[in-house]
Amino acid sequence: MPHRSCSLRPDEFALHCGGAVVRVEALRELGLGRSTVAHRCRAGGPWRWLLPGIVMLTNGAPTRDDRRRAALLYAGDGAVLTGLDALELHGMRRVPSPSGPVHVLLPADRRRAGSGRVLAERTDRLPVPEPGRWPLAPIARAVLDFARRIRERDQVRSAIAEVVQRNRCTPAQLHAEVEAGSGRGTKLPREVLTEISDGVRSVAEANARALVRRSALPAPMWNVKLYDRAGRFLAMPDAWFDDVGLAWEIDSKEWHLSPEDYERTLDRRSTIMAEDIVVMHTQPSKLELHPTRVLDELRRNYRNAARSPRPPVYAIPSS
Numbered sequence: 001m002p003h004r005s006c007s008l009r010p011d012e013f014a015l016h017c018g019g020a021v022v023r024v025e026a027l028r029e030l031g032l033g034r035s036t037v038a039h040r041c042r043a044g045g046p047w048r049w050l051l052p053g054i055v056m057l058t059n060g061a062p063t064r065d066d067r068r069r070a071a072l073l074y075a076g077d078g079a080v081l082t083g084l085d086a087l088e089l090h091g092m093r094r095v096p097s098p099s100g101p102v103h104v105l106l107p108a109d110r111r112r113a114g115s116g117r118v119l120a121e122r123t124d125r126l127p128v129p130e131p132g133r134w135p136l137a138p139i140a141r142a143v144l145d146f147a148r149r150i151r152e153r154d155q156v157r158s159a160i161a162e163v164v165q166r167n168r169c170t171p172a173q174l175h176a177e178v179e180a181g182s183g184r185g186t187k188l189p190r191e192v193l194t195e196i197s198d199g200v201r202s203v204a205e206a207n208a209r210a211l212v213r214r215s216a217l218p219a220p221m222w223n224v225k226l227y228d229r230a231g232r233f234l235a236m237p238d239a240w241f242d243d244v245g246l247a248w249e250i251d252s253k254e255w256h257l258s259p260e261d262y263e264r265t266l267d268r269r270s271t272i273m274a275e276d277i278v279v280m281h282t283q284p285s286k287l288e289l290h291p292t293r294v295l296d297e298l299r300r301n302y303r304n305a306a307r308s309p310r311p312p313v314y315a316i317p318s319s
Contacts, residue, residue, distance in 0.1 A: 101118055226313050
């Protein structure tokens with residue numbers, strides 16, 4: 001093997017290897033022996049090991065992208081990012097920042113240990129990665145791969161609600177993905193999908209739904225579209241008690257995707273009140289800290305709405 005490394009400066013290896021995170025085999029093809037690589041990766045050396053057979057050509061702290069690149073190289077051709085790393089790269093903002101092992105999917109016949117820094121999941125259902133810089137699992141697969149490995153209900157609610165609210169996938173697609181995969185760890189995602197299928201689109205709305213289910217009130221519709229008699233769109237309240245014409249809004253910027261969404265919430269408040277609709281507003285913090293007070297207030301508003309003629313509006317479930 002020709003020792004091409006003798007003609008390369010240290011800063012040229014990354015250029016020849018396509019990046020600063022590389023396979024040892026790629027360095028060997030440039031003429032570096034394993035002992036030379038090991039020496040450069042020694043404590044205090046210019047390089048560092050990231051995974052077995054994977055080297056970073058600097059000695060600084062690796063970024064999350066460095067760890068993702070290392071995990072994909074380690075897992076081999078065809079590997080796909082999933083879970084939190086995929087969700088972050090898909091642009092989701094209501095999920096925790098990824099830390100710990102990078103979750104990758106790889107063919108069922110390929111074995112990788114992971115070394116504590118990679119969650120290498122073998123699968124017979126290896127997805128075709130979506131086009132882009134990174135090989136990402138489709139978002140329905142990514143969010144459910146995340147959801148079936150945690151036990152924090154609100155994190156599962158937040159992640160699944162966001163992908164639906166952003167129109168990145170439908171509840172039907174999520175149900176299909178659950179049914180197609182392993183049943184292990186799916187109890188909590190299935191329960192959350194039931195909430196989502198009812199129209200719930202945030203953690204706060206899920207908490208409100210649970211509160212109503214403990215009361216004697218009829219179940220409201222969630223995120224329906226209200227229209228007046230002329231067929232003009234009025235608003236889409238968080239919850240709608242159709243029998244009496246009561247709208248329930250869960251008011252907080254933190255549960256909306258942008259300041260513009262929150263401003264639209266304020267605008268629709270005025271629109272629906274102009275139609276003589278009783279509107280109740282609740283902050284998520286009050287819902288969480290004082291659920292009994294919220295439920296008492298909801299019952300009073302429901303009774304008040306029932307005393308008046310039902311507003312001449314009709315509701316259509318949102319898709």
